[in-house]
Amino acid sequence: MHLIKRIIPPKTFCGVPYAEDLAALDAEVAIIGASHGTPYTPGKASHSANSPGAVRAALSWYSANREQFDFDAMTEILGGASVMDCGDIPGDLSDGETNRARITEIVSAVLAHGSIPILLGGDDSVPIPFFHAYDGSDPLMIVQIDAHIDWRDEVHGITHGFSSTMRRASEMEHIQRMIQIGARGPGSARRQEISDAKSWGSLFFTARDVAKHGMQPAIDSIPNGAKVILSIDVDGLDPTLVPGVILPAPGGIGYQQMLDLIEGVAPRAQIVGATFVEFVPENDIQGLGARAIARLASVLIAAIGQQIRH
Numbered sequence: 001m002h003l004i005k006r007i008i009p010p011k012t013f014c015g016v017p018y019a020e021d022l023a024a025l026d027a028e029v030a031i032i033g034a035s036h037g038t039p040y041t042p043g044k045a046s047h048s049a050n051s052p053g054a055v056r057a058a059l060s061w062y063s064a065n066r067e068q069f070d071f072d073a074m075t076e077i078l079g080g081a082s083v084m085d086c087g088d089i090p091g092d093l094s095d096g097e098t099n100r101a102r103i104t105e106i107v108s109a110v111l112a113h114g115s116i117p118i119l120l121g122g123d124d125s126v127p128i129p130f131f132h133a134y135d136g137s138d139p140l141m142i143v144q145i146d147a148h149i150d151w152r153d154e155v156h157g158i159t160h161g162f163s164s165t166m167r168r169a170s171e172m173e174h175i176q177r178m179i180q181i182g183a184r185g186p187g188s189a190r191r192q193e194i195s196d197a198k199s200w201g202s203l204f205f206t207a208r209d210v211a212k213h214g215m216q217p218a219i220d221s222i223p224n225g226a227k228v229i230l231s232i233d234v235d236g237l238d239p240t241l242v243p244g245v246i247l248p249a250p251g252g253i254g255y256q257q258m259l260d261l262i263e264g265v266a267p268r269a270q271i272v273g274a275t276f277v278e279f280v281p282e283n284d285i286q287g288l289g290a291r292a293i294a295r296l297a298s299v300l301i302a303a304i305g306q307q308i309r310h
Contacts, residue, residue, distance in 0.1 A: 003105060003106065003109055004090065004102045004105060005090070006088060006106070007088040007089075007090055009033065009053060009056055009085065009087055009088060010053065010057075011053075012031070012056060012085035013031045013056045013083070013120075013294070013297070014060065014062055014063035014077075014078070014083070015060055016031070016063070016085050017084050017085070018084070018085050018086075018087060019085065019087070022109045022110070025113040026082070027082045027084035027115050028115060028116060028304065028305065028308055029082070029083045029117075029118060029304055030083075030084055030085075030116070030117050030118070031083065031084070032087075032107065032110065032120070033053070033088035033119075033120045033122075034052070034088070034089045034091070034099075034103050034121055034130075035048070035049040035051070035052060035091050036049065036091025036092065036093065036099050036126075037091075037096060037099055037103070037121070037123055037124075037128070037129070038100065038125040038160040038161050039093060039096055040155065040156065040158055040162075043094050044093065045093055046121075046122060046123045047123060047280050048121055048122050048123045048277065048280055050281045050282070051120060051121060051122065051277075051279040051280070051281060052120040052121070053281075054279070054284070054290045055279065055290050055293050055294050056085070056120070056294075058287060058290035058293070059291065059294040059295065062298065063077070066078065070299070072259055072298075072299050073298070073302035075302050075305075075306060076302075077298065077302070078298060078301050078302055078305060079301060079302030079303065079309075080305045080306075080309060081304055081305030081308065084115075089106050090102065096158075096160060096161075099126075100128065100132070101129070102129075103129035103133070107119070107129070107273075116271065116272060116273055118273070118274045118275075118276070118297060118300070119275040119276070119277075120275075121275060121276065121279075123162045123278055124146070124165050124278050125160055125161050125162045125165065126275065126277060127165055127169075127231050127275045127277060128160055128164075128168045128169070130275055131168075131169050131172060132172065134174055134273070135172065135174055136174065137227075137272075138174075138227055139174060139177070140175055140176065140272065141177035141178065141179070141222065141223075141229070142166070142175060142177070142178045142179075142229050142231050143218075143222065143228050143229070143230050143261075144166060144178065144180045144181060144182075144232075144233070144236075145232045145236040145258070146181075146182055146183065146232075146233035146235065146236040147184050147185060147236045147249055147252065148163070148183065148189065148233070148235070149166060149183055149187070149189050149193060149197055149202075149204070150162070150165040150166040150233075151189060151193035151194070152167060152189070153167055162278070166180065166202070170197075170200045170202070177201065177226065178197075179203045179204075179218055179221055179222070180197070180203070180204050180205070181210065181218050181253065181261070182207050182210065182236035182252065182253045183204060183206045183236075184206060184207035184208070184249055184251050185251075187247075203218075205218040205221075207236075207251050208251075210257060214260065215257050215261045215264060216260075216264065218261070219264035219265065222268055222269050224268050224269070225268075225269065225270070226268075226269040227269065227272045228269040228270065228272065229272060230273075230274040230275070230300065231275050232276050232296070233277050234276060234277070234278050234279050234293055235247055235248070235252075235278050237255075237258070237292070238251065238252035238254050238255075239252060241254065241255050241288070241289070241292050242288070243283060243285045243289055244279055244280045244281055244282070244283040244285070244289040244290070245278055245279065245289075246280055246283070255295075255296075262299055262300055262303050265303075266303040266307055271300070271303065271307065274297075274300055279293055
């Protein structure tokens with residue numbers, strides 16, 4: 001099978017090896033960069049186009065010694081998981097359909113080799129083809145972190161943009177459950193989208209719910225043995241943690257709450273993939289957001305490593 005040629009990143013995530021040949025991929029976790037999904041304005045680069053590179057570079061010094069103990073993960077850095085970086089998927093600023101096909105192609109190739117893909121976006125349209133790559137798999141559950149619910153059917157005629165991510169996911173046969181954590185403030189959703197999501201079966205845990213009751217109610221809603229994709233739109237996080245987003249809003253999910261979620265999901269469900277999207281490095285402050293995202297990705301990889309070994 002001939003795969004689209006990938007772009008070699010200047011720095012890999014945490015200094016892990018680069019997977020030059022996907023046909024020979026040999027890693028438990030694979031990092032993938034996808035800067036471009038489905039544009040609302042053809043020819044205009046995604047606001048998150050530079051995110052994969054910024055997140056990759058944020059923790060280069062953490063990878064110096066894999067024997068270091070990570071108190072966020074309560075195990076060694078990356079949890080002993082073997083990790084390779086698959087580079088960046090090239091994007092077309094005017095052709096969302098081609099971008100989606102390329103993302104699905106590369107993620108499918110990673111899955112075919114038994115690796116768990118972690119995608120660094122890009123805006124929140126890139127998870128749509130990421131989810132599609134799992135077509136034909138066992139039933140999956142999406143655990144979403146986001147300030148917005150992303151259930152618009154279309155925006156200005158575009159059906160696969162970053163306001164429609166969960167609506168498109170709900171139409172995929174292999175996506176059978178969904179919980180959405182962190183909604184707050186105004187977004188593009190109307191009452192009808194909220195009704196549609198609830199009618200489909202999506203469960204909501206707003207940012208206020210999490211502030212009052214913590215992450216445990218959301219964790220408890222995940223069935224034992226479920227196969228889970230974590231879909232993390234970083235504007236769902238507190239802007240003091242990740243200031244680099246296009247719509248910073250007061251409140252949001254905190255870093256320790258995210259650790260609680262990862263720690264809570266790992267023992268009861270199998271993590272089969274994750275996406276981190278909507279980071280805008282140009283709006284970041286002193287690299288705070290890039291480091292926070294990279295740390296969460298590292299902790300998530302460690303949780304996957306522990307799952308594999310137990």
